[in-house]
Each structure stands twice: as structure tokens, then as C-alpha cells.
Amino acid sequence: MTTHSGMQRRRAQAYVPAFLLAAAIVCFARGPACAADALSDFTAFSFIDNREIITAEMRGRIIVLVFGSIYCKPCIELLPVMNTLHERYGGGDVRILCLDIDTAVDPALQREFVARHAIQPPYIINALQIARANRVFMLPTTLIVDREGQVVKRIYGFKKLKAFESTLKKLCPLPMQPAIGSQNGHDPAQHELQR
Numbered sequence: 001m002t003t004h005s006g007m008q009r010r011r012a013q014a015y016v017p018a019f020l021l022a023a024a025i026v027c028f029a030r031g032p033a034c035a036a037d038a039l040s041d042f043t044a045f046s047f048i049d050n051r052e053i054i055t056a057e058m059r060g061r062i063i064v065l066v067f068g069s070i071y072c073k074p075c076i077e078l079l080p081v082m083n084t085l086h087e088r089y090g091g092g093d094v095r096i097l098c099l100d101i102d103t104a105v106d107p108a109l110q111r112e113f114v115a116r117h118a119i120q121p122p123y124i125i126n127a128l129q130i131a132r133a134n135r136v137f138m139l140p141t142t143l144i145v146d147r148e149g150q151v152v153k154r155i156y157g158f159k160k161l162k163a164f165e166s167t168l169k170k171l172c173p174l175p176m177q178p179a180i181g182s183q184n185g186h187d188p189a190q191h192e193l194q195r
Helices: 004-033 073-089 107-116 128-133 161-171 188-194
Strands: 043-045 052-054 062-068 094-100 141-145 151-156
Touching: 062 073, 062 161, 073 094, 073 161, 141 161, 151 161
Parallel strands: 062 094
Antiparallel strands: 043 052, 062 141, 141 151
16 A cells, blocks of 8 residues: 555656656757757858858857748748848858758759848758757757857747847947047038038
8 A cells, every 4th residue: 555655756756757858848948048059060052152151160250040941931031130130240240141951952943032032141052961960940940159159049930130139239249330520410421422
């Protein structure tokens, strides 16, 4: 015959594995808050200009990796956000890369897709293995990687610009760009442009 305290002990022991599994899932979802989450480096080629991209050589820069698919509606909706980030940050210490996980897609179809959506960041195709190596299991997923190669933020699904900029501004604030020679609201350079 089992005592009341014996049943409680067995019930508590049954909950421990479930709790540990839940904690592991939360840790995985939160990324670097629980454990170091280093980027799994890769070498790939930009689809449009065939330029070699080696993430290990990007240490010292912030990298934004956007994993998607040409068949994924939220991924497509995210492209204008990535273009805006590329315009605002891409010329400095930030590298934005779009990675298409699709395999066996006609290159002409991918070229047309890139042109139709005016994708500005480098576009890497056949990136399924890169996604798996970096624990990307849903689309779109964006990884923001710091200067030391650590994934500091994982963003799942479609998000607006501010979701990405809040992290980027902490890692790489945009410099203030005051108008040269402006005094009392008068900018001589602007005056020259108006002539």
C-alpha cells in the first residue's frame, strides 16, 4: 500500500523531467539570455553578383541574417523592412544578408523574385544547411549577431522596423548628422540646392 507522501513524491518526480524540458525550450527560444549562442560561420555566394560572403571575416561588424523563402508570405512582407535597414545601416558596420532556404528552385524564378521585390542586401540561395546549422526552424527568422559573432537576438515572423532597430541602435547607434554650417535654422548647402 502506498502512503500519501509516497504518491506525492512520485508525482513530484514525474514533474521534474517536464519542468526541465520546458526550461530547455524557453532557454532555446530566448537564445543568449540562457547560454552563449554563437553564429555557425559559413561561406556562400551572393546570388545576384556572385560575390563571396565569409561570415568569419565579418568579425567586428554586426550581421543581420534574414532566413526566408520565396514561397513564404511573411518572408516576402519582411523584404521592404530589410531594404530599409540596408539603406539606414548597410553602409557602415552592419551587414544585412537575406538567405533563401529553398532548394531546387529555378534560378530564373529567383532572379525575377529578387528584381520584383528590389532586394538590396546580398541574397544567398540554397541556404537550408546554413539555417539548420544556426538552429533556424521557422520562417522568417532573423538573427542579429554582435561584433564577436554571438547571436544577441532572434526575431521570429514578420515584425515592423522598430523591432529590428531597437537592437541595432544598441549595438551600432546611427551617428547624428547635423547640417554643416547650419546656424539658426539656415543651411547654406540647402540654399545652394534650391538655386
